[in-house]
Amino acid sequence: MLPDAWQDVDDYYYFPxxxxxxxxxxxxxxxxxxxxxxxxxxxxxxxxxGGCTSFVFHVSRTDTPQRAEVIDELLDRLTDDPRVWCASPRRRGLLRRLSGRPPPRRTAGLVTDPVPSTMCRGRR
Structure with missing residues:
Protein backbone atom coordinates (compact mmCIF):
# COMPACT_ATOMS: atom_id res chain seq x y z
CA MET A 1 0.00 0.00 0.00
CA LEU A 2 1.30 3.46 -0.87
CA PRO A 3 1.98 5.93 1.90
CA ASP A 4 -0.23 8.60 0.35
CA ALA A 5 -0.97 11.90 2.05
CA TRP A 6 -4.66 12.19 2.90
CA GLN A 7 -5.11 15.28 0.74
CA ASP A 8 -4.14 13.16 -2.31
CA VAL A 9 -6.90 10.57 -1.76
CA ASP A 10 -10.48 11.06 -2.98
CA ASP A 11 -11.96 9.72 0.28
CA TYR A 12 -10.56 12.77 2.08
CA TYR A 13 -12.99 14.96 0.13
CA TYR A 14 -15.97 12.70 -0.48
CA PHE A 15 -16.61 11.10 2.94
CA PRO A 16 -18.20 13.03 5.82
CA GLY A 50 10.27 20.91 -6.58
CA GLY A 51 8.62 17.80 -5.18
CA CYS A 52 6.58 14.89 -6.45
CA THR A 53 3.12 13.62 -5.66
CA SER A 54 0.51 11.06 -6.59
CA PHE A 55 -3.27 10.92 -6.41
CA VAL A 56 -5.57 8.07 -5.47
CA PHE A 57 -8.98 7.76 -7.11
CA HIS A 58 -11.08 4.77 -6.09
CA VAL A 59 -13.22 3.33 -8.86
CA SER A 60 -16.09 2.83 -6.41
CA ARG A 61 -16.03 6.56 -5.53
CA THR A 62 -16.13 7.64 -9.18
CA ASP A 63 -19.83 6.91 -9.26
CA THR A 64 -21.14 10.08 -10.92
CA PRO A 65 -20.32 11.74 -14.24
CA GLN A 66 -19.11 14.84 -12.38
CA ARG A 67 -16.56 12.84 -10.37
CA ALA A 68 -15.24 11.18 -13.53
CA GLU A 69 -15.09 14.54 -15.32
CA VAL A 70 -12.89 16.16 -12.66
CA ILE A 71 -10.42 13.26 -12.88
CA ASP A 72 -10.29 13.71 -16.66
CA GLU A 73 -9.84 17.46 -16.26
CA LEU A 74 -7.07 17.04 -13.68
CA LEU A 75 -5.23 14.59 -15.93
CA ASP A 76 -5.67 16.87 -18.95
CA ARG A 77 -4.28 19.83 -17.04
CA LEU A 78 -1.34 17.84 -15.71
CA THR A 79 -0.40 16.41 -19.10
CA ASP A 80 -0.77 19.84 -20.78
CA ASP A 81 1.36 21.66 -18.18
CA PRO A 82 5.00 21.86 -19.36
CA ARG A 83 6.16 22.13 -15.73
CA VAL A 84 4.76 18.68 -14.90
CA TRP A 85 6.12 15.27 -15.75
CA CYS A 86 3.64 12.40 -15.51
CA ALA A 87 4.90 8.84 -15.47
CA SER A 88 3.08 6.40 -17.70
CA PRO A 89 3.05 2.70 -16.75
CA ARG A 90 5.79 2.09 -19.35
CA ARG A 91 7.98 4.86 -17.90
CA ARG A 92 7.38 3.56 -14.37
CA GLY A 93 8.70 0.17 -15.46
CA LEU A 94 11.80 1.77 -16.97
CA LEU A 95 12.37 3.88 -13.83
CA ARG A 96 12.01 0.76 -11.69
CA ARG A 97 14.61 -1.13 -13.75
CA LEU A 98 17.01 1.83 -13.76
CA SER A 99 16.70 2.25 -10.00
CA GLY A 100 17.22 -1.46 -9.35
CA ARG A 101 13.79 -1.83 -7.73
CA PRO A 102 12.15 -5.25 -7.78
CA PRO A 103 9.03 -5.83 -9.89
CA PRO A 104 5.64 -5.39 -8.18
CA ARG A 105 4.53 -8.25 -5.93
CA ARG A 106 1.27 -10.09 -6.50
CA THR A 107 -0.74 -10.88 -3.40
CA ALA A 108 -4.05 -12.72 -3.75
CA GLY A 109 -4.58 -11.31 -7.23
CA LEU A 110 -3.67 -7.73 -6.21
CA VAL A 111 -0.57 -5.92 -7.41
CA THR A 112 1.36 -4.13 -4.69
CA ASP A 113 3.26 -1.43 -6.54
CA PRO A 114 5.33 1.04 -4.51
CA VAL A 115 5.55 3.40 -7.52
CA PRO A 116 2.59 5.80 -7.78
CA SER A 117 0.56 5.74 -10.98
CA THR A 118 1.14 9.43 -11.54
CA MET A 119 4.26 11.19 -10.36
CA CYS A 120 4.63 14.89 -10.90
CA ARG A 121 7.75 16.93 -10.58
CA GLY A 122 8.45 20.59 -11.15
CA ARG A 123 10.82 21.08 -14.06
CA ARG A 124 13.86 23.30 -13.73
Missing part, protein backbone atom coordinates in the same frame (compact mmCIF):
# COMPACT_ATOMS: atom_id res chain seq x y z
CA UNK A 17 -16.05 11.25 8.42
CA UNK A 18 -12.91 12.89 6.95
CA UNK A 19 -14.39 16.40 6.77
CA UNK A 20 -12.92 17.45 10.12
CA UNK A 21 -9.43 16.41 8.97
CA UNK A 22 -9.40 18.75 5.98
CA UNK A 23 -7.64 22.11 6.06
CA UNK A 24 -9.63 24.15 6.75
CA UNK A 25 -11.85 21.67 8.58
CA UNK A 26 -15.28 21.04 7.13
CA UNK A 27 -18.49 19.38 8.18
CA UNK A 28 -19.73 18.01 4.86
CA UNK A 29 -18.25 16.24 1.84
CA UNK A 30 -16.68 18.35 -0.89
CA UNK A 31 -18.21 18.46 -4.35
CA UNK A 32 -16.12 17.21 -7.30
CA UNK A 33 -15.10 20.76 -8.32
CA UNK A 34 -13.79 21.28 -4.78
CA UNK A 35 -11.65 18.16 -5.11
CA UNK A 36 -10.31 19.46 -8.44
CA UNK A 37 -9.49 22.87 -6.96
CA UNK A 38 -7.72 21.27 -3.99
CA UNK A 39 -5.68 18.94 -6.22
CA UNK A 40 -4.67 21.76 -8.57
CA UNK A 41 -3.61 23.87 -5.58
CA UNK A 42 -1.62 20.90 -4.26
CA UNK A 43 0.09 20.50 -7.66
CA UNK A 44 1.08 24.18 -7.66
CA UNK A 45 2.59 23.88 -4.17
CA UNK A 46 4.39 20.68 -5.19
CA UNK A 47 5.87 22.32 -8.30
CA UNK A 48 7.01 25.32 -6.26
CA UNK A 49 8.71 23.00 -3.78
Missing amino acids: RFASLRVPPGTTPVRPRGLLAAHLDHVERTITA
Whole structure:
Protein backbone atom coordinates (compact mmCIF):
# COMPACT_ATOMS: atom_id res chain seq x y z
CA MET A 1 0.00 0.00 0.00
CA LEU A 2 1.30 3.46 -0.87
CA PRO A 3 1.98 5.93 1.90
CA ASP A 4 -0.23 8.60 0.35
CA ALA A 5 -0.97 11.90 2.05
CA TRP A 6 -4.66 12.19 2.90
CA GLN A 7 -5.11 15.28 0.74
CA ASP A 8 -4.14 13.16 -2.31
CA VAL A 9 -6.90 10.57 -1.76
CA ASP A 10 -10.48 11.06 -2.98
CA ASP A 11 -11.96 9.72 0.28
CA TYR A 12 -10.56 12.77 2.08
CA TYR A 13 -12.99 14.96 0.13
CA TYR A 14 -15.97 12.70 -0.48
CA PHE A 15 -16.61 11.10 2.94
CA PRO A 16 -18.20 13.03 5.82
CA ARG A 17 -16.05 11.25 8.42
CA PHE A 18 -12.91 12.89 6.95
CA ALA A 19 -14.39 16.40 6.77
CA SER A 20 -12.92 17.45 10.12
CA LEU A 21 -9.43 16.41 8.97
CA ARG A 22 -9.40 18.75 5.98
CA VAL A 23 -7.64 22.11 6.06
CA PRO A 24 -9.63 24.15 6.75
CA PRO A 25 -11.85 21.67 8.58
CA GLY A 26 -15.28 21.04 7.13
CA THR A 27 -18.49 19.38 8.18
CA THR A 28 -19.73 18.01 4.86
CA PRO A 29 -18.25 16.24 1.84
CA VAL A 30 -16.68 18.35 -0.89
CA ARG A 31 -18.21 18.46 -4.35
CA PRO A 32 -16.12 17.21 -7.30
CA ARG A 33 -15.10 20.76 -8.32
CA GLY A 34 -13.79 21.28 -4.78
CA LEU A 35 -11.65 18.16 -5.11
CA LEU A 36 -10.31 19.46 -8.44
CA ALA A 37 -9.49 22.87 -6.96
CA ALA A 38 -7.72 21.27 -3.99
CA HIS A 39 -5.68 18.94 -6.22
CA LEU A 40 -4.67 21.76 -8.57
CA ASP A 41 -3.61 23.87 -5.58
CA HIS A 42 -1.62 20.90 -4.26
CA VAL A 43 0.09 20.50 -7.66
CA GLU A 44 1.08 24.18 -7.66
CA ARG A 45 2.59 23.88 -4.17
CA THR A 46 4.39 20.68 -5.19
CA ILE A 47 5.87 22.32 -8.30
CA THR A 48 7.01 25.32 -6.26
CA ALA A 49 8.71 23.00 -3.78
CA GLY A 50 10.27 20.91 -6.58
CA GLY A 51 8.62 17.80 -5.18
CA CYS A 52 6.58 14.89 -6.45
CA THR A 53 3.12 13.62 -5.66
CA SER A 54 0.51 11.06 -6.59
CA PHE A 55 -3.27 10.92 -6.41
CA VAL A 56 -5.57 8.07 -5.47
CA PHE A 57 -8.98 7.76 -7.11
CA HIS A 58 -11.08 4.77 -6.09
CA VAL A 59 -13.22 3.33 -8.86
CA SER A 60 -16.09 2.83 -6.41
CA ARG A 61 -16.03 6.56 -5.53
CA THR A 62 -16.13 7.64 -9.18
CA ASP A 63 -19.83 6.91 -9.26
CA THR A 64 -21.14 10.08 -10.92
CA PRO A 65 -20.32 11.74 -14.24
CA GLN A 66 -19.11 14.84 -12.38
CA ARG A 67 -16.56 12.84 -10.37
CA ALA A 68 -15.24 11.18 -13.53
CA GLU A 69 -15.09 14.54 -15.32
CA VAL A 70 -12.89 16.16 -12.66
CA ILE A 71 -10.42 13.26 -12.88
CA ASP A 72 -10.29 13.71 -16.66
CA GLU A 73 -9.84 17.46 -16.26
CA LEU A 74 -7.07 17.04 -13.68
CA LEU A 75 -5.23 14.59 -15.93
CA ASP A 76 -5.67 16.87 -18.95
CA ARG A 77 -4.28 19.83 -17.04
CA LEU A 78 -1.34 17.84 -15.71
CA THR A 79 -0.40 16.41 -19.10
CA ASP A 80 -0.77 19.84 -20.78
CA ASP A 81 1.36 21.66 -18.18
CA PRO A 82 5.00 21.86 -19.36
CA ARG A 83 6.16 22.13 -15.73
CA VAL A 84 4.76 18.68 -14.90
CA TRP A 85 6.12 15.27 -15.75
CA CYS A 86 3.64 12.40 -15.51
CA ALA A 87 4.90 8.84 -15.47
CA SER A 88 3.08 6.40 -17.70
CA PRO A 89 3.05 2.70 -16.75
CA ARG A 90 5.79 2.09 -19.35
CA ARG A 91 7.98 4.86 -17.90
CA ARG A 92 7.38 3.56 -14.37
CA GLY A 93 8.70 0.17 -15.46
CA LEU A 94 11.80 1.77 -16.97
CA LEU A 95 12.37 3.88 -13.83
CA ARG A 96 12.01 0.76 -11.69
CA ARG A 97 14.61 -1.13 -13.75
CA LEU A 98 17.01 1.83 -13.76
CA SER A 99 16.70 2.25 -10.00
CA GLY A 100 17.22 -1.46 -9.35
CA ARG A 101 13.79 -1.83 -7.73
CA PRO A 102 12.15 -5.25 -7.78
CA PRO A 103 9.03 -5.83 -9.89
CA PRO A 104 5.64 -5.39 -8.18
CA ARG A 105 4.53 -8.25 -5.93
CA ARG A 106 1.27 -10.09 -6.50
CA THR A 107 -0.74 -10.88 -3.40
CA ALA A 108 -4.05 -12.72 -3.75
CA GLY A 109 -4.58 -11.31 -7.23
CA LEU A 110 -3.67 -7.73 -6.21
CA VAL A 111 -0.57 -5.92 -7.41
CA THR A 112 1.36 -4.13 -4.69
CA ASP A 113 3.26 -1.43 -6.54
CA PRO A 114 5.33 1.04 -4.51
CA VAL A 115 5.55 3.40 -7.52
CA PRO A 116 2.59 5.80 -7.78
CA SER A 117 0.56 5.74 -10.98
CA THR A 118 1.14 9.43 -11.54
CA MET A 119 4.26 11.19 -10.36
CA CYS A 120 4.63 14.89 -10.90
CA ARG A 121 7.75 16.93 -10.58
CA GLY A 122 8.45 20.59 -11.15
CA ARG A 123 10.82 21.08 -14.06
CA ARG A 124 13.86 23.30 -13.73
